[in-house]
Amino acid sequence: MVQSTMVQTTMVQSTMVQSTMVQSTASQPPQSPPSTPRFGVNYTPSSGWFHHWLDFDLDAVRADLDSIAALGMDHVRVFPLWPVFQPNRTLIRPAAVEQLVAVADAAGERGLDVNVDGLQGHLSSFDFQPAWIHSWHRRNMFTDPDVVGAEAEYLRTLASALADRPNFIGMTLGNETNQFSGDPHPDPDRITPAQAAAWLDRLLEACEQGAPGKFHLHCSYDAAWYLDDHPFTPAHAARYGAATAIHSWVFNGTQQRYGTDSAAVAHHAEYMIELSKAWSADPRRPVWLQEVGAPQPHVPADKAADFTRATVANALDCPDLWGITWWCSHDVSKDLADFPELEYSLGLLTNDREPKPAGLELAKIVGEIRGQWAPPAPRSVGLVLDLPEEVTARATCGPGGGFYEAFMHLLEEGARPTAVLAGLAGDKNHLTARGITEVLAVEDVWS
Known part of the structure; x- marks a missing residue:
């Protein structure tokens, strides 16, 4: 049996943490999740x-x-290629912008709403960055004033072109742009967390x-949550923009460590959603499961439908879920070379636009x-995450980490845990706002 223990925290610690939990200056007005969660797909052309x-x-x-709408989806996430749309620092191609508007x-x-990712950026193992930040023109995409100014103008232009469309949801700054900022990228643009915050502020303001x-936001792959010393932090993810974006992929070590049929695989997206809430300054902040999929061979084809149902059901059990956007709409054609093998079969539909089991x-x-x-x-059970507010070491949150495994153990025992920072575990106002009535330390889970 799991025993609960109230974790005591001094009022000084609680006050210090609350004073730092401020929204970005570029954050959007507070927004509530929709009355019914949204369902959509990341649009990959067939x-x-x-x-x-x-x-x-x-x-x-x-x-x-048409094939996406036939599945009952209500939105798509669309990806312009940055070098195609802005091939020169001072040239944003009008024809490309018109094509984007035509797609919207x-x-x-x-009947499909549209979210647009601007800085593409990184897609399915390929980087798409314009020539004016590479080789002879090598400049840091996060800190060089000319580059950041051009990025801001690009995002402002795309947002402005779509602003009057009633089905335009908003902008995402780019797809997992945090991967350009540190390891394991082969040629990263090194920055500090403060520089990452300044970049987010500037570009969200442009949108x-x-x-x-x-509904403007940004997104990171899970290095922001799991990788020690990564410059994009959980606080960036959970406090900047109109919602927290979650990209949940079980090939990140989850399936390899625990197996396809494990609770960790079935609950990974749910875990990331609830983990994000530890850093949110708003107890009702929307969380968008913006990417999740069934990658082979980690999820075999004959188990894709079961994985889909379990993942969606567990995510829907998370309060304040904005929606679920599956990766992806259509399979990548085998005619295209050099993709990681799993990328070819992630679609909900084939290249012939026929629906697959998932x-x-x-x-x-x-x-x-x-x-x-x-x-x-x-979720009334808060599992205490014993990390400082300005987190650098965060491996405990990833597969194999102490916090990760304690959370999964609680789920296996039938609990519905969420995450709470240690500095807020004794703050009654914070706990009440989130509906937490019981607080557990990680060591209590195994007692």
């Missing part, structure tokens, strides 16, 4: 992958969007200038949820 911008075919895009309009005609009041399962879940949604109850 023909040409993201290279389709080079040979843009709106009819092909419309056919892709085509989505709207099919807000272009499309005021929209796609059919997700469509079934969406049909079940809509019209009979009841928000989950608050």
Whole structure:
């Protein structure tokens, strides 16, 4: 049996932590999660992958969007390629921007809202950065004033072009741009956490200038949560922008360590959602499960539907979930070379736009949820994460870490835990705001 113990924290510690838990100056006005969670897909064109911008075919895009809408999805996340849209620091191609608007309009005609990632950035193991920050023009994408100014103008331009579209959700700064800032990237742009914060502030403000009041945010891959000394921190993820974006991939060591049929695999997305709440200054901050998928061979094809149902069900049991956006819509064609093998089969649909088992399962879940949604109850058990506010060491949160394994053990025993920083574990106001009535230290889980 798991025994609960109240973890005592001095009022001084609690006050110090609360004083630092401030929102970014570029954060959006407080927003609540939707009454019913959103369901969507990351749009990967069935023909040409993201290279389709080079040979843009709106009819092909419309056919892709038809197949997505047929699954019952309500939104897509769209990825312009940065070098195609801004090939020179002072040139943002009008024709490319018009094509992006055409995609948004085509989505709207099919009842699909659109979120746009700007700085592409990194996609499926390939980096897409313009020539004006490489080799002879090598400059840090996070700190060089000319580069950051150009990035801001690019994001402002895209946001402005879409601002009047009723189906435009908002901008995501770029896809997992944190991977350019540190290891294991082969040629990172080194920065400090303070420089990362300044970059986020500047670019989120640019999105807000272009499309005021929209749902603008940023996203990181899980190094921000799990990798010691990574310059993008959990606090950046949980306090900057309109929502916290979670990218949950079980090939990050979770499946390798615990096995496909483990609780850790089935609950990984849920875990990351609840882990993020430890750093949030707003107890009702929306959390968007912006990327999650069933990668082979970590999730075999014959288990993809079961993985999909378990992952979605567990994520939906998290309060304040904005929505779930599956990676991805269509498979990558085998005609394209050099992708990691798992990338070719992640689609909910084939290249011929036929639904696969995971796609059919997700469509079934969406049909079940809509019209009979009841928000989950608050998670009353808070597992204490004994890390400082300005966290540098965070391996305890990743696969094999002490906090990670304690959280998974609680889930296996039927509990519904969430995470709370040690500095707030004795703050009654904070706990009450989150619905936490019981606080556990990691060591209590095993007693």
